[in-house]
Amino acid sequence: MLRIAIQGKGRLNEETLNLLQEAGVRLPSAKRTLLIPAKDFPAELLFLRDDDIPQAVADGVADAGIVGENEFLEKQGGAEMIKRLGFGKCRLSLAIPKEEDYKTLSWFNGKKIATSYPVVLSDFLKKNAIKAEIHTISGSVEIAPGIGLADAIFDIVSSGSTLMSNHLKEVETALHSEAVLIANKSLNGEKERILKELIFRVDAVQTAEDKKYILLNAPNSVLPEIFNILPGMRSPTVVPLAQEGWSSVHSVIDEKRFWEIIGKLKNLGTEGILVVPIEKMIL
Numbered sequence: 001m002l003r004i005a006i007q008g009k010g011r012l013n014e015e016t017l018n019l020l021q022e023a024g025v026r027l028p029s030a031k032r033t034l035l036i037p038a039k040d041f042p043a044e045l046l047f048l049r050d051d052d053i054p055q056a057v058a059d060g061v062a063d064a065g066i067v068g069e070n071e072f073l074e075k076q077g078g079a080e081m082i083k084r085l086g087f088g089k090c091r092l093s094l095a096i097p098k099e100e101d102y103k104t105l106s107w108f109n110g111k112k113i114a115t116s117y118p119v120v121l122s123d124f125l126k127k128n129a130i131k132a133e134i135h136t137i138s139g140s141v142e143i144a145p146g147i148g149l150a151d152a153i154f155d156i157v158s159s160g161s162t163l164m165s166n167h168l169k170e171v172e173t174a175l176h177s178e179a180v181l182i183a184n185k186s187l188n189g190e191k192e193r194i195l196k197e198l199i200f201r202v203d204a205v206q207t208a209e210d211k212k213y214i215l216l217n218a219p220n221s222v223l224p225e226i227f228n229i230l231p232g233m234r235s236p237t238v239v240p241l242a243q244e245g246w247s248s249v250h251s252v253i254d255e256k257r258f259w260e261i262i263g264k265l266k267n268l269g270t271e272g273i274l275v276v277p278i279e280k281m282i283l
């Protein structure tokens with residue numbers, strides 16, 4: 001049994017549960033207790049505050065966890081980062097009062113910076129040879145400059161609207177964060193095996209996310225040109241149609257190149273183009 005710590009409530013909760021569900025780690029509906037065994041996978045989910053997840057995994061209270069990279073880096077040591085998960089994106093940035101004239105990081109020398117991420121901030125300042133005073137507070141960091149508690153802040157930014165309403169401007173970004181899968185460093189053989197299976201499944205979900213399955217009908221004469229446009233996983237599948245001289249071509253394409261590829265295929269005289277989402281993909 002693998003115990004996975006996830007955020008019980010908050011910004012990461014829903015997408016974490018969605019990802020696990022797509023990977024076949026489903027929860028019985030109804031009751032929400034602290035610890036719930038999954039229905040059809042040898043795992044149980046432990047619901048925690050995000051701040052507590054890195055430590056719980058490092059200490060072996062949980063075997064694995066899903067948490068923001070910002071929290072993982074802040075609670076240094078112990079757990080091991082396994083995989084970035086592509087959701088819960090945000091950045092940790094330095095912001096200063098709007099009216100300040102800002103040119104380089106040296107502005108921060110001798111200044112007082114309020115933050116809930118003292119470890120990440122102190123690493124960043126050290127790397128950039130800036131000597132500033134770090135003032136750790138646990139919430140409402142953005143009001144610190146306004147009430148004279150600090151000269152600047154270091155905090156999570158996503159849209160920037162919180163900064164704006166507090167008359168602050170973002171001047172440097174120290175970290176681009178997203179949700180990450182972390183694990184305890186010394187799992188036993190059985191847990192290691194279950195974690196590997198989970199990673200395999202998450203990979204399959206992620207690989208499928210930016211791919212589409214495409215089917216189309218084409219005159220046989222343009223097939224070579226179609227093969228140039230549609231690589232497929234190995235090569236496209238070609239099935240003859242009942243109508244002489246025509247084939248059905250199946251392939252997998254990148255979502256990013258979707259419109260470009262469709263345009264080229266239409267120009268070749270293909271018909272009946274069908275594009276369908278792929279749920280999982282195992283390479």
Ligand code: ATP
Binds near residue numbers: 158159179
């Ligand atoms: P908890 O009660 O679990 O301690 P919290 O209030 O500390 O929750 P949330 O606001 O739910 O945390 O954010 C959880 C994580 O979501 C953050 O640590 C960060 O990694 C990520 N995140 C993504 N976008 C944002 C955002 N706009 N603001 C804050 N966090 C964000």
Ligand code: MG
Binds near residue numbers: 050051
């Ligand atoms: Mg928290």
